[in-house]
Amino acid sequence: MFTFRRIVVAVVCLGFLGVIGAGALYAFNRAYYSSQIAETAAPAPTAGQIARGHYLALAGDCIACHTAPGGQPYAGGLQLNTGFGLVAASNITPDKDTGIGGWTTKQFILAMHRGIGDHGKRLYPAMPYTAYAKVSDADLTDIKAYLDTLPAVHHDVIANQMPFPFNIRLMMVGWNMLFFDLGGQQYKNDPTQTAEWNRGAYLVQGLEHCSTCHTTKNLLGADESGKFLQGTDLAGWWAPDLTSNKRIGLGSWSEDDIVDFLKTGANDRMVAAGPMAEAVHNSTQHLTVPDLHAMAVYLKSLPASDDSAPSPVPANIPAMVAGRAIYAENCAACHALNGTGVPGMAPAFVHSPSVQAQNPENMIRTILAGGHVAATEINPTAASMPPFDWKFTDAQLAAVTTYLRNSFGNAAPAVTADEVAAKRKEIGARATN
Amino acid sequence: MTSPILRRDLLGTAAALVGTAATLPAAEAAQISGSLPWSPSEGTPPPVEPTQPYTWEFFTADEAALVGAIADRIIPADDLSIGGKEAGCAVFIDKQLAGNYGKGTNYYLKGPYRPGTPQQGPQTLETFAQRYREGLAALVAFCASKHGGAAFTTLSAADQDALLHEMEAGAFYTGPVTSTAFFNQLIQNVREGYFADPIYGGNKDMAGWKLIGFPGARYDYRDVIGRRGEKLDLEPVGLMGRPGWNPA
Numbered sequence: 001m002f003t004f005r006r007i008v009v010a011v012v013c014l015g016f017l018g019v020i021g022a023g024a025l026y027a028f029n030r031a032y033y034s035s036q037i038a039e040t041a042a043p044a045p046t047a048g049q050i051a052r053g054h055y056l057a058l059a060g061d062c063i064a065c066h067t068a069p070g071g072q073p074y075a076g077g078l079q080l081n082t083g084f085g086l087v088a089a090s091n092i093t094p095d096k097d098t099g100i101g102g103w104t105t106k107q108f109i110l111a112m113h114r115g116i117g118d119h120g121k122r123l124y125p126a127m128p129y130t131a132y133a134k135v136s137d138a139d140l141t142d143i144k145a146y147l148d149t150l151p152a153v154h155h156d157v158i159a160n161q162m163p164f165p166f167n168i169r170l171m172m173v174g175w176n177m178l179f180f181d182l183g184g185q186q187y188k189n190d191p192t193q194t195a196e197w198n199r200g201a202y203l204v205q206g207l208e209h210c211s212t213c214h215t216t217k218n219l220l221g222a223d224e225s226g227k228f229l230q231g232t233d234l235a236g237w238w239a240p241d242l243t244s245n246k247r248i249g250l251g252s253w254s255e256d257d258i259v260d261f262l263k264t265g266a267n268d269r270m271v272a273a274g275p276m277a278e279a280v281h282n283s284t285q286h287l288t289v290p291d292l293h294a295m296a297v298y299l300k301s302l303p304a305s306d307d308s309a310p311s312p313v314p315a316n317i318p319a320m321v322a323g324r325a326i327y328a329e330n331c332a333a334c335h336a337l338n339g340t341g342v343p344g345m346a347p348a349f350v351h352s353p354s355v356q357a358q359n360p361e362n363m364i365r366t367i368l369a370g371g372h373v374a375a376t377e378i379n380p381t382a383a384s385m386p387p388f389d390w391k392f393t394d395a396q397l398a399a400v401t402t403y404l405r406n407s408f409g410n411a412a413p414a415v416t417a418d419e420v421a422a423k424r425k426e427i428g429a430r431a432t433n
Numbered sequence: 434m435t436s437p438i439l440r441r442d443l444l445g446t447a448a449a450l451v452g453t454a455a456t457l458p459a460a461e462a463a464q465i466s467g468s469l470p471w472s473p474s475e476g477t478p479p480p481v482e483p484t485q486p487y488t489w490e491f492f493t494a495d496e497a498a499l500v501g502a503i504a505d506r507i508i509p510a511d512d513l514s515i516g517g518k519e520a521g522c523a524v525f526i527d528k529q530l531a532g533n534y535g536k537g538t539n540y541y542l543k544g545p546y547r548p549g550t551p552q553q554g555p556q557t558l559e560t561f562a563q564r565y566r567e568g569l570a571a572l573v574a575f576c577a578s579k580h581g582g583a584a585f586t587t588l589s590a591a592d593q594d595a596l597l598h599e600m601e602a603g604a605f606y607t608g609p610v611t612s613t614a615f616f617n618q619l620i621q622n623v624r625e626g627y628f629a630d631p632i633y634g635g636n637k638d639m640a641g642w643k644l645i646g647f648p649g650a651r652y653d654y655r656d657v658i659g660r661r662g663e664k665l666d667l668e669p670v671g672l673m674g675r676p677g678w679n680p681a
Contacts, residue, residue: 318681319680322679325675326678333653337655370473370475390478395679395680428474433481
């Protein structure tokens with residue numbers, strides 16, 4: 001009884017201290033915010049600044065999240081499933097009530113650099129401020145100048161749809177302490193590298209925020225250290241390894257291969273599909289070739305990820321024999337019997353990083369449901385691959401995937417019928433006829 | 434001499450056309466911008482191959498047995514291949530008659546109705562399903578009159594052939610047309626059943642394709658196109674594949 005009483009008192013005291021702590025944090029947060037956004041009147045932006053801001057906003061691919069399907073550009077509303085709950089991207093048109101029309105440039109920079117929104121409200125890192133922190137004040141100023149020229153759209157977005165306790169935005173203060181090194185975040189040139197390399201690093205780490213998709217996340221949704229751009233699962237798609245790993249990364253691609261891919265949505269070996277097709281369509285195709293080349297130079301300099309190359313599955317096992325027949329009689333018309341594909345249209349499979357990827361889910365889902373290449377100004381055809389879900393059993397689809405992963409110079413673990421069955425269910429593909 | 438087009442028929446037709454046009458909705462073209470639309474798992478898969486034991490959808494059991502027996506006379510089993518019945522020709526025809534083909538959905542079946550010339554093809558309001566129902570009943574009756582009430586399926590092959598020859602020559606009527614038309618239809622449909630993709634119920638184990646060396650639904654011949662005059666022995670592939678696709 002006595003002990004119980006003690007526990008109750010302790011809990012009440014701790015709760016009280018917690019409330020005081022939270023209150024203090026809240027007050028500090030508001031005060032900090034006010035101190036950061038105080039601003040003297042800035043000169044009106046020039047046309048050149050606005051044009052630069054437009055280019056940089058495209059590089060940042062703001063439109064991808066800040067536009068709902070079928071909605072007004074930049075007016076927000078797209079729901080992002082963070083794994084902890086839903087967050088809707090906000091309205092960033094210059095509407096005074098529902099957008100960011102009332103924001104000063106300093107407020108905008110604070111949000112982009114620190115994840116601190118209106119009135120000190122903490123943003124969730126679904127908004128990749130951890131990457132945008134690298135972007136210079138000058139570039140962010142121009143982006144804001146460009147956003148201010150957009151038509152104001154009145155569209156109220158309920159951003160925070162997280163369940164308790166993740167709906168407490170102040171929790172992000174702690175998250176930032178753990179995973180986001182406050183201060184000194186802006187990109188600093190590495191004097192040992194060329195100007196081009198630095199430009200590429202600035203774009204890849206900053207506005208293009210490649211690591212948002214291509215870096216493994218820890219349990220709390222932050223980039224895992226030491227895994228930068230080494231590939232990860234992204235809501236049922238495999239965002240591939242972008243390091244110079246020759247087997248599964250970009251090591252076997254030339255700089256021009258990377259530029260072609262990002263500029264046109266395809267190169268002689270691969271096409272952009274799925275979420276990357278959107279990134280190419282909305283963002284990278286609009287970048288200049290020198291900027292894309294700089295990104296390629298930087299990506300090619302990333303040290304290769306660890307990889308123990310497996311030995312290929314023997315060609316005489318039943319799955320390989322069946323897989324070869326399936327490939328020759330269904331796939332070879334476009335991808336060719338020797339796996340060389342059609343440049344710019346049907347991916348080649350020879351020494352293919354995509355085919356040998358740590359996770360074969362992109363191949364499985366594309367064979368099941370079909371695929372669609374990014375449509376770009378240079379390559380507007382946007383070729384499609386037909387779906388085979390109605391045609392191939394799980395075992396047949398596993399066999400042809402295993403065959404591809406272990407032919408044409410590739411070597412990767414076999415795919416099982418269970419993996420195919422799980423993917424079929426996950427993406428809502430049809431059952432076999 | 435062809436029948437002249439009567440002025441009042443022409444006027445009637447024109448009036449009907451005007452009436453139809455007035456009730457048609459205005460066509461609205463879909464507008465596509467940016468790139469071609471696409472969505473996952475697009476398109477309509479082909480029909481599902483009928484499973485065994487098969488449940489007849491259109492034929493009665495007697496009709497099915499009769500059509501099977503006829504198919505076996507049109508394509509008899511021999512040392513080259515299986516016969517029409519075993520190949521599933523009756524199943525194929527049953528599925529077709531139960532579906533759009535039997536209902537004549539791709540034919541204009543509204544008036545005005547008048548006899549046409551042979552060049553104009555079938556000029557009847559009868560659907561193929563009705564043609565079969567009436568035609569098979571007429572054949573049963575014709576057979577019974579010739580063989581003292583015996584059923585076609587119980588006759589010897591020679592007697593069956595003799596009956597079919599008479600049918601081909603127009604010995605009786607099947608509904609509004611002579612038995613010649615129905616005989617020609619049977620020949621056509623049995624052939625289709627023997628050589629159509631197995632998903633439609635016939636061509637069992639691609640027997641028809643193996644018989645004539647047809648390689649089936651393959652998409653690419655670039656690796657063999659140079660091998661002229663050579664027997665390629667490509668195993669036929671159906672729309673749902675072939676046994677070699679199954680890893681076992």
